[in-house]
Amino acid sequence: MESMDTNSHTGGPVTARPVLEAPDIARVLTRIAHEIVERAKGADDVVLLGIPTRGVFLARRLAGKLEQITGRTVPVGSLDITMYRDDLRLRPARALARTEIPGDGIDGRLVVLVDDVLFSGRTIRAALDALGDIGRPRAVQLAVLVDRGHRELPIRADYVGKNLPTSLRETVKVLLSEEDGRDTVLLGVRETDQS
Amino acid sequence: MKHHLISAADLTRDDAVLILDTAEEMARVADRPIKKLPTLRGRTVVNLFYEDSTRTRISFEAAAKRLSADVINFSAKGSSVSKGESLKDTALTLEAMGADAVVIRHHASGAPYRLANSGWIDGSVVNAGDGTHEHPTQALLDAFTVRRRLVGRDAGMGRDLAGRRITIVGDVLHSRVARSNVLLLNTLGAQVTVVAPPTLVPIGVESWPCEVSYDLDAVLPKSDAVMMLRVQRERMNAAFFPTEREYARRYGLNGDRMARMPEHAVVMHPGPMNRGMEITAEVADSDRCTAVEQVANGVSIRMAVLYLLLGGNESAAAHTSRTDAVRTEETE
Numbered sequence: 001m002e003s004m005d006t007n008s009h010t011g012g013p014v015t016a017r018p019v020l021e022a023p024d025i026a027r028v029l030t031r032i033a034h035e036i037v038e039r040a041k042g043a044d045d046v047v048l049l050g051i052p053t054r055g056v057f058l059a060r061r062l063a064g065k066l067e068q069i070t071g072r073t074v075p076v077g078s079l080d081i082t083m084y085r086d087d088l089r090l091r092p093a094r095a096l097a098r099t100e101i102p103g104d105g106i107d108g109r110l111v112v113l114v115d116d117v118l119f120s121g122r123t124i125r126a127a128l129d130a131l132g133d134i135g136r137p138r139a140v141q142l143a144v145l146v147d148r149g150h151r152e153l154p155i156r157a158d159y160v161g162k163n164l165p166t167s168l169r170e171t172v173k174v175l176l177s178e179e180d181g182r183d184t185v186l187l188g189v190r191e192t193d194q195s
Numbered sequence: 196m197k198h199h200l201i202s203a204a205d206l207t208r209d210d211a212v213l214i215l216d217t218a219e220e221m222a223r224v225a226d227r228p229i230k231k232l233p234t235l236r237g238r239t240v241v242n243l244f245y246e247d248s249t250r251t252r253i254s255f256e257a258a259a260k261r262l263s264a265d266v267i268n269f270s271a272k273g274s275s276v277s278k279g280e281s282l283k284d285t286a287l288t289l290e291a292m293g294a295d296a297v298v299i300r301h302h303a304s305g306a307p308y309r310l311a312n313s314g315w316i317d318g319s320v321v322n323a324g325d326g327t328h329e330h331p332t333q334a335l336l337d338a339f340t341v342r343r344r345l346v347g348r349d350a351g352m353g354r355d356l357a358g359r360r361i362t363i364v365g366d367v368l369h370s371r372v373a374r375s376n377v378l379l380l381n382t383l384g385a386q387v388t389v390v391a392p393p394t395l396v397p398i399g400v401e402s403w404p405c406e407v408s409y410d411l412d413a414v415l416p417k418s419d420a421v422m423m424l425r426v427q428r429e430r431m432n433a434a435f436f437p438t439e440r441e442y443a444r445r446y447g448l449n450g451d452r453m454a455r456m457p458e459h460a461v462v463m464h465p466g467p468m469n470r471g472m473e474i475t476a477e478v479a480d481s482d483r484c485t486a487v488e489q490v491a492n493g494v495s496i497r498m499a500v501l502y503l504l505l506g507g508n509e510s511a512a513a514h515t516s517r518t519d520a521v522r523t524e525e526t527e
Contacts, residue, residue: 080220083234083262083502093507095213096220133229 016173016188020162025145025176025183028161029058032143033065035159040110043070045138047106049079051115051127052097057178058145059114075102079113079134084126101134111137112159116174118144121155146185148172199311199320200500203331203379208355211383215339216352217499218492224261225495235264238295238505243285244323245271245301250466250490251323251333255298258497264505267294282306286315294318295505304328319504327369333465334375336496338383340485341420343492344461357384362414363405364446365424365473368395368435372465373424377405388414392446394435411446415455422463423448423473439472449475453483461485 020028037043043066050059056078063076080097082088113127124142131140143159148166166172166187173186197205206214224230240259242252252268259266269289271277276285282301289297296319299307304326311320324330342351345359361380367373367389380387381404388406389396400407408414415421426442436442448462456462462478464486470476478484 083232083506088234088506089508091507093503093505096217099220099223129233133231134227 016171016186018184019164019187020146020185022177022183025161025185028145029061030065032159032161033062033069036062036066036112036141036143037069039141039158043072043074045109046074047102047109047111047137048074048076049101049106049111049113049127049131050076051113051123052078052080053179054174054176055113055115056098057176058116058143059112062112062114062143075104077102079127079130081123081126081130084129086122086126099130106131106135106137108136108138110139110141112141112143114143116145116176117172118142118147118155118157118160119150119172121151121153124155125153145174146172198504199307199322200331200504201307201311201320201322202329203334203375203382206331206379206382208382208384211335211338211379212353212355214335214496214499214503215342217503218335218339218495219348219352221261221498221502222492222495224498225491230261231263232261233263234502235259235262235505238264239267239293240264240296240298240501240505241267241269241289241292241294242323243269243289243297243299245276245299245306246324247272248300248324251300251493254490254493255321255323255332255497255501257494258501261494262498262501264295264501267292282310283313283315286310286313290316290318296321296501298323300324302326321500321504324371326371327374328371329375329378330371331375331379332493332497332500333372334379335500336489336493337372337376337422337463337465338379339492339496340463340489341380341385341461343488344485345419345459355383356380359385359419360388360417361385361420361422362388362390362418363422363424364390364411364448366395366426366430366435367391367400367424368397369427369430370424373422374403376422377403381405388418390414390446392436392442411448412452412455415452416457418456418460420461420463421448421456422465423468425465425467426469426472428469443472447471447473447475448478450477453478453481456483463489465489 040046048059048063050056059076063074066074077100078098080099082094082096141158144157145161146164147157147160148164169190171188171190175182175184177183242255244252256266298321299310300323306325307320307322322329322331346354363373363376377387388408390408390411393409462484466486468474468479470479
């Protein structure tokens, strides 16, 4: 979920070029996994929560890599932030996605939120609100595949796959094999801005 | 679903499935320590009840409060209505107070439709039971309960009730629950049979999308769910059946009859139950009876309806099927 306040659904990218291909995505996820282990000094109390839709797939992949590195199972869940969005009244009501908190909960754990694109920061603000209603983590960190800038809130990611300076006219689209059949990150230009 | 929820017939299959799926997510909130979402903060929901109905009112009240809406309960008794105020004047008062949604229960069939289509108020109108006409949220919570029991909680997501056989037993004539259920279950693809004494079958039932039978025992073995209706003693002023005992003997559900139902079949009741009349205590207290579950599911369904009507700048209208909504979400 790239942003809470763009109208990207009105015009998808027409000319889009890939900035990350499948091997790059696999490599950056491996790096993020190692960074998590290093910063958390192991991954004993880590819980990964993906933000639907693609954040959940990324969280599952990260969990797989963390298991390879540490040899222990890392709980994965999903956190739908739809009902915590600050732009609910600006658009038609939308369908909810799944929130799934691992059985042991998040109290006292290190929660790593996982999303595909970090943009305005409003999605993450909503996610922090949602977490507050579910439990009290020891700490919350943020991992994103792409940080495209243009923050509207004082939020930054702890783990970034790729920093991608963009203009507001550009769109960033993450495709993952679980949902889209292939892994790639596309940088395009809004249809409405093309003349 | 448009701006209002007046009749189960207003819902398309996609609307109905979207509501059931949304309710499934809302039900997860009920499992959490903090059963509250900020979604409808600053919105006002008025429960406008011209008829006493504690359980429906508190169900809507709990649903609205869990979504952080402000709730105003307006009971006709002891209000200006008893002094002769018209529905129109009450509506204008609510409009002036900025009601975003009005949940209305009225003894007159059609009152919610009038309220929604008169231009008196801008907010959404939700029918919480009008006369002997409809009670759409009850039908939705029944469908939700059936889907959970027969298809499964997670497996049911996105699914309808195609091919399920559902039997509605009892006072169909006076029951708004029966009418809404027949319409909605048919929309969801289920085969519905209503079973009642001939005197309690409404005129025009042949235009309903269901079969009619007078023989409960013949229908039970091929039912996936049996919905027992309450015998509304307060409406039994005419001689609809000879004695209560005879009704119980022919149309009441007891242990013997329940044993004739398929293994997986469930017994439903909208409550309050007349034990010993339409249902015996043995059946009411068995694992197969979903009456208590239906109450809990009612809150989830009403949360879903209020969220879908009020959660955006317009309702999740008929044009937005679940798939479209998800697609919009993903391209952001």
